[in-house]
Amino acid sequence: MKGDMYIARSEDKEIVEKAECGGAVTSLLKFALESKRVDAVVGVKARDGNRYDGIPVLITDPKELIETAGSLHCASPNIARFLKEYLDGAFNSKIAVVAKPCDAKAIIELAKRNQIKLDNLLVIGLNCTGTLPSAKAKSLFKEEFGVDPADVVGEDIEGNELIISLKDGSEKKKNLAELEEKGYGRRENCRRCETNIPVMADIACGKWGTTDKDSTFIELCSEKGAEFFEAAIEDGAIKVEQPGENAIESRKKKDQAAVELAQKWQEKDFATLEEMSNDEKFSYWSEQFSHCIKCYGCRDACPICYCDVCFLEAERGFIPPGEVPPHMLFPMVRITHVMDSCVNCGQCQDACTMDIPISRLIFMLSKKIGAIFKHEPGMDVTALPPLRTVTDQELSQEGVEVTF
Amino acid sequence: MSIECLPTICPYCSCGCGINLIVKDGRIIGQEPWKEHPINEGANCPKGKNAYQFLYSEDRLKTPLVRKNGQLQETSWDEALDLVASKFKEATPENFGFIASCRNSNEDAYVMQKFTRVVMGTNNIEYCGRLCHSPAAAALIPAMGSGAMQTSQPEIELADCIFLAGVNIRETFPMIARRVLRAKARGAKVIYTDPRKTTTARHLADIHLQLRSGTDAALINAMMSIILAEGLENKEFIASRTAGIDELRAFLAKVDLKQAEEITGVPLEKIKEAATTYAKAERGCILYDQGMSQHYVGTDNVRNHANLALLCGHAGKPGSGINSMRGQINGEGSGDMGCLCVFYPGFKRVGEDSAKLFEEAWGVSNLPTKPGITYIDMLYKCPYLYIVGGDPMMVVPDTNNVKKALEQANFIVVQDIFPTEISKLAHVVLPAATWVEREATHTWIDRRVQKINKVVDPPGEAKPDWQIICQLAERMGRKDKFNFTSSGEIFEEIRRCIPQYKGITYERLSKTVGGIHWPCPSEEHPGTPTMFLEKFNTPDGLGHFQVVEYKPPAEVPDEEYPYFLTTGRSIFHYHTGAMTRRTPKLNDEVSSSFVEVNPEDAAKVGVKDKDLVTLKTRRGSIEAQARVTDEVPSGLLFVPFHFADSCANVLTISALDPSAKCAETKVCAVKMEVKA
Numbered sequence A: 001m002k003g004d005m006y007i008a009r010s011e012d013k014e015i016v017e018k019a020e021c022g023g024a025v026t027s028l029l030k031f032a033l034e035s036k037r038v039d040a041v042v043g044v045k046a047r048d049g050n051r052y053d054g055i056p057v058l059i060t061d062p063k064e065l066i067e068t069a070g071s072l073h074c075a076s077p078n079i080a081r082f083l084k085e086y087l088d089g090a091f092n093s094k095i096a097v098v099a100k101p102c103d104a105k106a107i108i109e110l111a112k113r114n115q116i117k118l119d120n121l122l123v124i125g126l127n128c129t130g131t132l133p134s135a136k137a138k139s140l141f142k143e144e145f146g147v148d149p150a151d152v153v154g155e156d157i158e159g160n161e162l163i164i165s166l167k168d169g170s171e172k173k174k175n176l177a178e179l180e181e182k183g184y185g186r187r188e189n190c191r192r193c194e195t196n197i198p199v200m201a202d203i204a205c206g207k208w209g210t211t212d213k214d215s216t217f218i219e220l221c222s223e224k225g226a227e228f229f230e231a232a233i234e235d236g237a238i239k240v241e242q243p244g245e246n247a248i249e250s251r252k253k254k255d256q257a258a259v260e261l262a263q264k265w266q267e268k269d270f271a272t273l274e275e276m277s278n279d280e281k282f283s284y285w286s287e288q289f290s291h292c293i294k295c296y297g298c299r300d301a302c303p304i305c306y307c308d309v310c311f312l313e314a315e316r317g318f319i320p321p322g323e324v325p326p327h328m329l330f331p332m333v334r335i336t337h338v339m340d341s342c343v344n345c346g347q348c349q350d351a352c353t354m355d356i357p358i359s360r361l362i363f364m365l366s367k368k369i370g371a372i373f374k375h376e377p378g379m380d381v382t383a384l385p386p387l388r389t390v391t392d393q394e395l396s397q398e399g400v401e402v403t404f
Numbered sequence B: 001m002s003i004e005c006l007p008t009i010c011p012y013c014s015c016g017c018g019i020n021l022i023v024k025d026g027r028i029i030g031q032e033p034w035k036e037h038p039i040n041e042g043a044n045c046p047k048g049k050n051a052y053q054f055l056y057s058e059d060r061l062k063t064p065l066v067r068k069n070g071q072l073q074e075t076s077w078d079e080a081l082d083l084v085a086s087k088f089k090e091a092t093p094e095n096f097g098f099i100a101s102c103r104n105s106n107e108d109a110y111v112m113q114k115f116t117r118v119v120m121g122t123n124n125i126e127y128c129g130r131l132c133h134s135p136a137a138a139a140l141i142p143a144m145g146s147g148a149m150q151t152s153q154p155e156i157e158l159a160d161c162i163f164l165a166g167v168n169i170r171e172t173f174p175m176i177a178r179r180v181l182r183a184k185a186r187g188a189k190v191i192y193t194d195p196r197k198t199t200t201a202r203h204l205a206d207i208h209l210q211l212r213s214g215t216d217a218a219l220i221n222a223m224m225s226i227i228l229a230e231g232l233e234n235k236e237f238i239a240s241r242t243a244g245i246d247e248l249r250a251f252l253a254k255v256d257l258k259q260a261e262e263i264t265g266v267p268l269e270k271i272k273e274a275a276t277t278y279a280k281a282e283r284g285c286i287l288y289d290q291g292m293s294q295h296y297v298g299t300d301n302v303r304n305h306a307n308l309a310l311l312c313g314h315a316g317k318p319g320s321g322i323n324s325m326r327g328q329i330n331g332e333g334s335g336d337m338g339c340l341c342v343f344y345p346g347f348k349r350v351g352e353d354s355a356k357l358f359e360e361a362w363g364v365s366n367l368p369t370k371p372g373i374t375y376i377d378m379l380y381k382c383p384y385l386y387i388v389g390g391d392p393m394m395v396v397p398d399t400n401n402v403k404k405a406l407e408q409a410n411f412i413v414v415q416d417i418f419p420t421e422i423s424k425l426a427h428v429v430l431p432a433a434t435w436v437e438r439e440a441t442h443t444w445i446d447r448r449v450q451k452i453n454k455v456v457d458p459p460g461e462a463k464p465d466w467q468i469i470c471q472l473a474e475r476m477g478r479k480d481k482f483n484f485t486s487s488g489e490i491f492e493e494i495r496r497c498i499p500q501y502k503g504i505t506y507e508r509l510s511k512t513v514g515g516i517h518w519p520c521p522s523e524e525h526p527g528t529p530t531m532f533l534e535k536f537n538t539p540d541g542l543g544h545f546q547v548v549e550y551k552p553p554a555e556v557p558d559e560e561y562p563y564f565l566t567t568g569r570s571i572f573h574y575h576t577g578a579m580t581r582r583t584p585k586l587n588d589e590v591s592s593s594f595v596e597v598n599p600e601d602a603a604k605v606g607v608k609d610k611d612l613v614t615l616k617t618r619r620g621s622i623e624a625q626a627r628v629t630d631e632v633p634s635g636l637l638f639v640p641f642h643f644a645d646s647c648a649n650v651l652t653i654s655a656l657d658p659s660a661k662c663a664e665t666k667v668c669a670v671k672m673e674v675k676a
Helices: A013-018 A024-034 A062-068 A079-086 A101-112 A134-143 A176-181 A188-192 A223-235 A245-274 A278-289 A297-301 A329-338 A347-351 A358-373 B077-090 B106-119 B130-144 B154-158 B174-185 B199-203 B216-229 B235-241 B245-252 B257-264 B268-280 B298-311 B331-336 B352-362 B375-381 B399-407 B465-475 B487-497 B506-511 B599-605
Strands: A005-010 A040-046 A054-059 A095-099 A121-126 A152-158 A161-166 A171-175 A203-206 A216-220 A238-241 B004-009 B018-024 B027-033 B065-068 B071-074 B096-100 B125-127 B161-165 B189-193 B207-209 B284-288 B321-324 B384-388 B411-416 B428-431 B440-444 B448-452 B563-568 B594-597 B612-616 B621-628 B636-640 B668-674
Touching: A005 A013, A005 A024, A013 A024, A013 A062, A024 A040, A024 A062, A024 A095, A024 A121, A024 A203, A024 A216, A024 A223, A024 A238, A040 A062, A040 A079, A054 A062, A054 B004, A079 A095, A079 A101, A079 B027, A095 A101, A101 A121, A121 A223, A161 A176, A171 A176, A188 A245, A188 A358, A203 A223, A216 A223, A223 A238, A245 A358, A278 A329, A297 A347, A329 A358, A347 A358, B004 B448, B065 B077, B077 B384, B077 B411, B077 B428, B077 B465, B096 B106, B096 B375, B106 B125, B106 B331, B106 B352, B106 B440, B106 B465, B106 B487, B125 B375, B130 B298, B130 B321, B130 B331, B130 B375, B154 B174, B161 B174, B161 B268, B161 B298, B174 B189, B189 B268, B207 B268, B216 B245, B216 B257, B216 B268, B216 B298, B235 B298, B245 B298, B257 B268, B284 B298, B298 B321, B331 B440, B352 B487, B375 B399, B440 B487, B448 B506, B594 B599, B594 B612, B599 B621, B599 B668
Parallel strands: A040 A095, A095 A121, A121 A203, B096 B125, B096 B384, B161 B189, B161 B284, B189 B207, B284 B321, B384 B411, B411 B428, B563 B636, B594 B621
Antiparallel strands: A005 A216, A005 A238, A040 A054, A152 A161, A161 A171, A203 A216, B004 B018, B018 B027, B065 B071, B065 B428, B440 B448, B563 B668, B594 B636, B612 B621, B612 B668
């Protein structure tokens, strides 16, 4: 049933060896394909075994699933975009997709906008407390850990520590907060993210609440997820036990700690922006956006941006063409079109050529709007975005007239 | 259902940014970030974000074309190549010229120069790098031993003073502007020389020296004079790593700063500020481009900037040096491969010794020992021409005269991916495969060799450039020396002939994201991000000062032609527009040519924004739409060179640098009238 929790393990030796937490997820994906419940699986694999080069993959042959087993912390491909852009939004096929919380939230927002057919998706969510930027992670391992990046065979974030496992079987760990003070560590948006357990997916899978390395804690988050998981148990695809109260409690506590840490980072990152006077803000952002070279990287990457012919395109005639930096209307429109629904995936930040802190700004605005409208993006596909639900009366508060 | 995500490198400029191509059923349907790539870490500039669309343009050349009764008609490879072979057999070592491209691969370039030398028996092999970075070789080989970029792109972030000399970097190398921005975030100061107040001036530079066109040498002399007067030169560096300071010092003692102020139009205070900022820096980095090079004094300009770098000790360490910024995907590589009339591969100067060396390497005899003819001269002197991947009808100054000369040619072969202006004059047009349609290596701006894998098939009957040349060589009786069946085989020969490439292999490149910097002398060697760490590549290992006297531009405004004209680029386009004008998202941004006119000048002549104006020089005239803007100062007009229908080089002057043989496309005199 929806809400049930399990400790799950795979029985497949090959999968268990390659997997992160006992291979339950990989075995579930195998079951989904073999039982023809889905036509394909979308996952992430290390291209040519390179942990720093995680790419989205479309798998129809269950034998290829093994390549997606094991967690990659130095990869953040844009899964929601991959589904929307290259797989027709799952309108024409049934797909099981492996999703971090941000991926799952992005999928929900796209589903709200009729760009992804949620009914055709089985979203297998993975717990996540952050990924590392892949190019910089190699410097991190070299400079701070003193290892050859090629020798790293695994990474883990456990509480306050970043732990790496090396080819020779040894482990090295460092304090994550210290690394992040130095400019290393997780992607900036990851640090601010409070959504560690993907309850908006169909099932949520992770290591919190487990007591040994070869098991996965599963929470069934939807009826669809429950039905699927129960069928998997019956099929023998995975073996399950009930988690004890301690396990459930431990998982809650770890999540709580991660949420608190994220809130601290939000406070820290937003403080510098919020403390500015209006004049200072205007100055600061004018300068930041003056660096923009109109690459459309942020727009392309953003899961919320989906318009066939975007307002910002030269052919629309709104933004004066051929100018860099583009007219201030460019960033303003981008921000106002998405800020009510930002899922904090950070893909825009990864894409920005000029290091403009857009993900910081847009997420900050999104949190404020969320508080005012009691809306959290990416959680409930039936919860329409504020831009859609705002009333005339709300718009004309504070004496502001909005006319069209 | 099958989708692949395949890595490649952007086909445009010389930064070498990574991209992931999304391929479905043998066709590229999209592109996504490649976040591991060290150059761009998943970000791309506007052109890089629209990298592949040009491949699928309707008018890709798909079959060989031969001109019959004045019209280019489709024909078979056999007929086309038989014709070319028979015609080239008529040519002599003096009247044949091969113009290779900055866009073809290393393998292509290597085969082209080998063909020209072995089959055609001449050193008349050039490439379009002649037009832009020949001053780098001419100035920097004497100064420091090499004209290549001295540091690597990531290391630019280490600099605490970056001197952008004649490079509108925000528009021309956005991904290097990113490095400059990061250096600034760490406290670096940015100096910028440009007659225009471009976005680089307004949004990146701390000190904009808005000098009069063509006065760079005078500016640098003034700066060096100030540095010496204040005792800010790097005495230790000068003493241990340079030669020739006495002569320079004596010359600079005579510099009149007031006169320099008048000549350059830059207030003395500002010159002083720039000079002291650069001299006092820990790690000064000069990044220079066409604002320096494309003058008839281009070599002098580069010499003087090299002097500045040596004077202040800003060379021979990471994030430092004087860095020529080649702008094309193989600007460095085609030169390395020897597509220059004065260099055999690996920069072995043409002569008896190098000829002998390559006779042994190639197992041939009678290789040519005399330097050949340079690019622009070839157009006027060689009635038999083979032109690959370039358009002399758009990129060489004084287009009308170039056209007259080319119309007299006996036989022109053009090998390209699209019909171009030059193909309109060709007798034979051959369709080439490009970019991800073949396996190849290129060498990007910081001597970075990367490999491009084949991802899709070329259209129609198009073939890789090297393959076409090999088939031609076979028809001309030299199959034995052009027996290559793969680009990999060519690269192995390159490794044997060019010491800087010796340690680079296809296998190493496949495993090394971001490629390998030459010099790489062995397979264990990691490559060389920064050059000259211990010593310079000159015979005595020292950096050499070269005295430079200021010379004014070849043609300055007068009563009849009252404005300076300068030419340049827009971020949304690439060179002759062959690729970008066929990419809707880029072309929509700037879909036709324009001329920047200062508001004062506009008012005087009655020009309003968006008016069509006629621009006229002593060479010819074109029309362009006016953009009234203070991006240009009063007295200066700017035209981009991306538009065949409004070709900037119809206006420019063919004044050539005596050492480098590049042309003064950056300065001439022009007049402007509103079109009735």
